Amino acid sequence: MFSPRLKKLTTIILLAYGLAACSRPSGPSAAPTLEATSTPEAPTATPVPAAATVNGEIVPLAEYQAELARYQFAQAALGKSVGEADAAQAVLDDMIAQTLLAQGARAAGLSVTEAGLQSRIDALAASLGGADKLAAWQSAHGYDEVSFRAALKRAAEAALMRDKIIAEMPGTFEQVHVRQILLYNEANAQDILAQLKAGGKFDDLAATVDPVTRGDLGWFPQGYLLDANLDAAAFALQPGQFSDVIVTEVGFHIIYVIERGPRPLSPEARLVFQSRAVAEWVNERRAQASIVLSP
Structure with a gap:
């Protein structure tokens, strides 16, 4: 699309040629001397201010600022206090992650077409009670039509890549079925351990501490427990074996596989x-990506 300035310039040139043709005398005339003239340059597009650039793709500053405002409002509504710097970092990290995921989706042939995007928007409008309601929602949340479409497309493509990552996870994982005896006094824990080493049955001793569940933690895969020492101990044991006393922030544990x-x-x-899995994928791509943060 031509800018108003270029349209006006084109009109002036066409009028000039038309006037020249109308005023040209009849009959032969001497060939005019042509003078070199400079060709007017097309105006360059104004760059979109960026919060960051990810592999050459801009994260628009206006979208980032609006998203930051929405994030801070949501946190305040939940009664949470988040510092300005922490909020800014969280929002920027999320937008960079979404951009990387969306880029991954497009590279895998999973991009959202304009028709698909419009279908999503129509579905949203219908769920809210009509286009007017959607427009009101956009306005209340700091979106205009352009920024909303861009944000929705990025989020939709990111979701496609997220689903692809999840679908590629293994169907099964090596797991252990574990019981524990949890005590809050080290002397008591050492006493239980001594009884186990003397031939005491783990189930019976666990029942004295936790008669309801008998310390049954169920099945879990490696890396699932929050405490790394407990997790490592569980996967170092074979069925029928128990651990030494393991100290954590919670207390003193003895576990049995x-x-x-x-x-x-x-x-x-x-x-x-x-x-x-999604976080690891994003971290790997971010380490390989060209990311430029605006000052």
């Missing part, structure tokens, strides 16, 4: 591992 083997993840563990 009932059985182990490949199994599907529990719903809770699957959510953890799905989030981890």
